[in-house]
Amino acid sequence: MTLRLRIHPFSLKDTLECGQLFRFTKVMETYIVQSSDRIFSLWQKGDDLFFEGIEESFLVRFFRLDDDLDAIVRDVDRDPIIHQAIQRYRCFMLIRQDPWEFLISFLCASAKAIPHIRCIIESLCKSSGEKIWFGDYMGYRFPEPRCIGPSPQLEEVRAGFRTDYLIEASRCVDRSQLLALKELSYGEARKALMNLSGVGKKVADCVLLYSLDFLEAFPIDTWIKKGIQKAYFDGKRVGEKAMEEFVSKRFGLYAGYAQLYVYHFWRNHPL
DNA sequence: ATCCAGGGGGATT
DNA sequence: AATCCCCATGGA
Numbered sequence A: 001m002t003l004r005l006r007i008h009p010f011s012l013k014d015t016l017e018c019g020q021l022f023r024f025t026k027v028m029e030t031y032i033v034q035s036s037d038r039i040f041s042l043w044q045k046g047d048d049l050f051f052e053g054i055e056e057s058f059l060v061r062f063f064r065l066d067d068d069l070d071a072i073v074r075d076v077d078r079d080p081i082i083h084q085a086i087q088r089y090r091c092f093m094l095i096r097q098d099p100w101e102f103l104i105s106f107l108c109a110s111a112k113a114i115p116h117i118r119c120i121i122e123s124l125c126k127s128s129g130e131k132i133w134f135g136d137y138m139g140y141r142f143p144e145p146r147c148i149g150p151s152p153q154l155e156e157v158r159a160g161f162r163t164d165y166l167i168e169a170s171r172c173v174d175r176s177q178l179l180a181l182k183e184l185s186y187g188e189a190r191k192a193l194m195n196l197s198g199v200g201k202k203v204a205d206c207v208l209l210y211s212l213d214f215l216e217a218f219p220i221d222t223w224i225k226k227g228i229q230k231a232y233f234d235g236k237r238v239g240e241k242a243m244e245e246f247v248s249k250r251f252g253l254y255a256g257y258a259q260l261y262v263y264h265f266w267r268n269h270p271l
Numbered sequence B: 001a002t003c004c005a006g007g008g009g010g011a012t013t
Numbered sequence C: 001a002a003t004c005c006c007c008a009t010g011g012a
Helices: A012-017 A058-062 A069-076 A079-087 A099-107 A114-127 A152-157 A162-171 A175-183 A187-191 A201-209 A222-232 A238-267
Strands: A003-006 A023-027 A030-035 A038-044 A048-050 A131-136 A137-140
Touching: A003 A058, A012 A030, A012 A038, A023 A058, A023 A137, A030 A137, A038 A131, A048 A058, A069 A079, A079 A238, A099 A114, A099 A162, A099 A201, A114 A137, A114 A152, A152 A162, A175 A187, A175 A201, A187 A201, A187 A238, A201 A238, A222 A238
Parallel strands: none
Antiparallel strands: A003 A048, A023 A030, A030 A038, A038 A048, A131 A137
């Protein structure tokens, strides 16, 4: 059965393909998406989002339609630069993902290009077995905690130096521990995540923002760093600490949404 | 061939 | 705290 949802400023293509989500396949104009234990299909026509294989309530959480985007954008829109980014990139939605899957995915992502990250993750899922069908499309489930260990199959994933990160995370972390981080303050949760090897500030902030509802997290990667320096510091080098303080003061409680907009703004229009 | 890709860890300054 | 180097892999 096909269901429909109206979402106004919304681009399904950009939201799925912008690098926050890795497990999807495009068949014509339809996306088959896998996230946590779900597999479903989506396509967009104008302001209408059509979907199969999933209930509406899942998508409302998935695309964070439960956020008051108008209020968030109003709050974050604090200078001409972010204003411009919002105008063009507001149709990009922040996707709320499963913390375990997201953590492992971003452990694979360091110093990698997006297409290759997708290959590694697909290969990781394939290596852990468990086929799942959606119509005549066959996918693989994401490996559960404790299911990634030293093995020939894992070697075949060819994750390079990231392999040890995956093994340790699989040994030390489960979903309940990750979800429990939601009860902590942003700073405490961030510190806790950074105890894992392979998790520094950037990856910790991504996990907090994209899977644990810490909207104040503002992941700073190489692109953002360059953009902030050029746009806000007249091209001069800025220390990590100073930059963190700047973005937190400038963008406030919903800095994560600001990050989504300026990230794509600076990637697509290098200064 | 050489560089770089949504980084992180460890040592050194 | 800032800077260097290394980590393993594949694509440009």
